Amino acid sequence: MLIALRLAAYLVILGIVPESDASRGRRRYARTVNELLDWILETVQSVDPVARTLIAGLGIMLETSVLIGLVVPGDTIVLVASTGVEGTIQYFALTFAVIVGALVGESIGFGLGRWFGPRIQHSRLGRRIGEENWARAQRYLDRRGGPAVFISRFLPVLHSLIPLTVGMSTMRYRRFIAWTAPACVIWAFAYVTVGSLAAGGYREVSRELHWAGYVFVAVIALFLLVVWGVKKLIVRSEARHMATAEPPARGSMAAEDSGGIVLRSVDVVSADLDDEGSDAAASDPSKHDRDR
Numbered sequence: 045m046l047i048a049l050r051l052a053a054y055l056v057i058l059g060i061v062p063e064s065d066a067s068r069g070r071r072r073y074a075r076t077v078n079e080l081l082d083w084i085l086e087t088v089q090s091v092d093p094v095a096r097t098l099i100a101g102l103g104i105m106l107e108t109s110v111l112i113g114l115v116v117p118g119d120t121i122v123l124v125a126s127t128g129v130e131g132t133i134q135y136f137a138l139t140f141a142v143i144v145g146a147l148v149g150e151s152i153g154f155g156l157g158r159w160f161g162p163r164i165q166h167s168r169l170g171r172r173i174g175e176e177n178w179a180r181a182q183r184y185l186d187r188r189g190g191p192a193v194f195i196s197r198f199l200p201v202l203h204s205l206i207p208l209t210v211g212m213s214t215m216r217y218r219r220f221i222a223w224t225a226p227a228c229v230i231w232a233f234a235y236v237t238v239g240s241l242a243a244g245g246y247r248e249v250s251r252e253l254h255w256a257g258y259v260f261v262a263v264i265a266l267f268l269l270v271v272w273g274v275k276k277l278i279v280r281s282e283a284r285h286m287a288t289a290e291p292p293a294r295g296s297m298a299a300e301d302s303g304g305i306v307l308r309s310v311d312v313v314s315a316d317l318d319d320e321g322s323d324a325a326a327s328d329p330s331k332h333d334r335d336r
């Protein structure tokens with residue numbers, strides 16, 4: 045059976061056996077997809093490597109500093125720029141530019157939060173983001189501290205709000221940058237690696253496989269699906285740190301806020317009253333008269 049299938053394929057290739065209309069249509073459609081991808085990749089690659097690297101670094105910087113990422117995601121810019129990578133030098137140059145751009149953007153966001161945080165929060169753009177998103181970022185930072193800075197780099201909306209929120213908090217810049225730098229490195233290597241490998245693999249096999257375009261699209265789609273799934277898992281696992289806490293009972297809240305001082309003060313007061321009562325009873329002459 046296998047020999048017969050191979051023989052039929054060879055006959056089709058040699059033109060002895062005509063190819064079916066359906067197969068010819070699929071081949072033509074696949075060729076169109078390849079031509080479209082070739083045009084996109086050649087357009088990206090035609091941009092000067094230095095300019096392409098700077099654009100990627102600038103895009104990720106704006107995403108994390110002035111909330112541009114809520115409109116134009118920086119991950120799209122980096123992923124597209126990485127498809128034009130040729131060679132090891134361009135790969136590491138683009139990764140370095142993305143890391144530096146992310147750190148600069150995070151630092152700018154921190155500074156804006158430190159100096160203009162409340163004004164930005166109550167501006168027209170801040171109101172469009174939503175009070176709940178601001179409150180969620182504040183709760184998450186209050187309850188998780190440094191880990192919130194690291195994890196937020198991989199979460200939608202929060203990756204733009206957390207630097208501003210940290211700037212409005214008492215966290216020092218040194219601690220903030222120590223938590224966000226590793227996250228920026230992981231993020232940059234992940235996106236640049238996937239984009240460059242997918243595009244490089246497509247260029248190698250596109251001349252031989254008419255369905256190479258499908259493989260390229262499938263790799264990018266699979267990567268984005270994995271990223272989406274990881275973000276969902278992180279949001280689910282961290283949801284309790286972002287949610288509004290239910291108000292505890294009044295007595296327990298007072299005891300918790302005072303750290304037990306309220307309970308201890310009550311004991312002291314009752315002890316004083318007991319002492320007072322015993323002293324008063326001891327000093328009451330009428331009682332002594334009645335006893336006698």
